[in-house]
Amino acid sequence: MEPNNDILVKVEGLSKKFCKDLKTSLWYGVQDLFAAVRGNANERQLRPKEFWAVKDVSFELRRGECLGLIGHNGAGKSTLLKILNGLINPDAGSVTIKGKVGALIELGAGFNPILSGRENIYNNGAILGFTRKEIDTKLDAIIDFAEIREFIDMPVQHYSSGMKVRLGFAIAAQMEPDVLIIDEVLAVGDLGFVLKCFKTIDQLLPNTAVIFVSHSMVMISRICNDIMLLNHGEVQYCGKNVSKGIELYYKTFANKEGNVVFDDGSIELISCQVISEGGNDIINWNENLMIKLHFRMLNLDKMPFIKVFIFDKEERPVALIPNYDMYNQETSIASNINVSVNISNIQLTMGVYSIAIEMHEDNNKNPIYRQNNICTFSVSAEHDYWPAFCLDATWVVN
Numbered sequence: 559m560e561p562n563n564d565i566l567v568k569v570e571g572l573s574k575k576f577c578k579d580l581k582t583s584l585w586y587g588v589q590d591l592f593a594a595v596r597g598n599a600n601e602r603q604l605r606p607k608e609f610w611a612v613k614d615v616s617f618e619l620r621r622g623e624c625l626g627l628i629g630h631n632g633a634g635k636s637t638l639l640k641i642l643n644g645l646i647n648p649d650a651g652s653v654t655i656k657g658k659v660g661a662l663i664e665l666g667a668g669f670n671p672i673l674s675g676r677e678n679i680y681n682n683g684a685i686l687g688f689t690r691k692e693i694d695t696k697l698d699a700i701i702d703f704a705e706i707r708e709f710i711d712m713p714v715q716h717y718s719s720g721m722k723v724r725l726g727f728a729i730a731a732q733m734e735p736d737v738l739i740i741d742e743v744l745a746v747g748d749l750g751f752v753l754k755c756f757k758t759i760d761q762l763l764p765n766t767a768v769i770f771v772s773h774s775m776v777m778i779s780r781i782c783n784d785i786m787l788l789n790h791g792e793v794q795y796c797g798k799n800v801s802k803g804i805e806l807y808y809k810t811f812a813n814k815e816g817n818v819v820f821d822d823g824s825i826e827l828i829s830c831q832v833i834s835e836g837g838n839d840i841i842n843w844n845e846n847l848m849i850k851l852h853f854r855m856l857n858l859d860k861m862p863f864i865k866v867f868i869f870d871k872e873e874r875p876v877a878l879i880p881n882y883d884m885y886n887q888e889t890s891i892a893s894n895i896n897v898s899v900n901i902s903n904i905q906l907t908m909g910v911y912s913i914a915i916e917m918h919e920d921n922n923k924n925p926i927y928r929q930n931n932i933c934t935f936s937v938s939a940e941h942d943y944w945p946a947f948c949l950d951a952t953w954v955v956n
């Protein structure tokens with residue numbers, strides 16, 4: 559048995575370039591072939607229409623480590639995984655992988671579509687280096703894990719996307735690989751299956767190195783203890799601070815524009831401001847926060863029912879502040895209203911949040927006004943955590 563902290567994946571200076579147009583790419587292919595024969599290949603330079611899909615990527619992964627690979631569409635994540643899995647050759651750099659590799663890269667890739675699920679289990683098992691006898695002993699566990707016993711003798715080409723990913727993950731996981739590579743495919747599984755995958759990855763992790771690509775920061779933060787952020791093929795951040803990697807990823811997609819979703823002309827929202835005790839828009843964790851609203855009543859003579867929503871950077875609503883205390887109070891048409899909403903000890907974690915406002919004539923009636931992303935504010939804190947709240951609790955030893 560190898561020591562627990564042995565390096566299973568070692569990637570050094572890995573680069574891969576592609577060409578943006580097919581004709582030129584084929585011509586470069588021919589040139590490269592001759593250059594390689596003459597032994598003077600100049601792989602590190604880009605020619606017209608070429609670009610780096612992966613550039614100078616290096617990292618190491620040990621047993622028990624799960625690397626989350628994140629980045630915008632086209633950042634180079636799948637290309638990197640395909641190089642790791644030996645599906646494409648890099649132009650520069652090296653990859654060293656120890657042990658058995660289980661990979662779920664493209665939906666249905668690795669399956670022969672005209673063979674049944676059962677036959678594909680034997681094929682994939684053989685590719686992973688298992689004998690027929692070994693696969694026989696794992697067959698039932700794979701079929702049960704995938705929950706597709708009814709359809710196991712049906713050709714894989716007739717499987718739904720979810721069924722394909724179930725079978726692929728079941729094979730990869732039940733074969734107990736040393737290195738498990740998972741591309742975004744889990745996104746097509748239903749919640750029940752995703753939860754099962756999380757549990758399985760938790761169980762495998764002590765003996766496995768996992769590389770996991772996802773656009774879901776919820777999944778990344780749930781299972782990864784290392785993170786790599788790719789930006790146009792280059793590593794923007796690589797390290798153990800998963801929250802920092804996620805925060806940097808979010809910064810690439812900052813949405814600063816507000817949008818009115820609904821406005822029936824009853825009210826004009828003039829301004830919305832979020833301010834800290836110190837009077838600026840950066841709030842320290844556990845500090846008091848004030849939201850100042852200024853609006854004009856155009857066609858209403860009673861205070862509307864107002865819901866102030868706080869959204870996180872992934873546009874998940876994390877808090878709601880309703881004005882139960884003051885709605886329905888008498889006002890007059892054409893009056894200007896200034897409202898302060900005071901929130902004590904805000905315990906949201908570090909990051910950028912946005913405000914949305916919805917107003918109703920009455921608690922139970924349809925909205926008369928809704929605007930998203932009206933303004934943003936930042937919470938600063940000593941530590942960067944993924945969950946939305948870090949509660950100021952008292953710990954007592956009893």
Ligand SMILES: Nc1ncnc2c1ncn2[C@@H]1O[C@H](COP(=O)(O)OP(=O)(O)OP(=O)(O)O)[C@@H](O)[C@H]1O
Pocket residue numbers: 576577578611629630631632633634635636637638
């Ligand atoms: N075979 C290929 N030939 C030419 N360009 C390619 C090829 N494969 C990938 N690319 C390009 O390389 C870049 C990286 O693609 P890749 O699929 O690795 O991105 P990704 O980070 O996985 O994106 P996504 O989040 O959309 O899955 C993209 O610009 C893509 O168009």
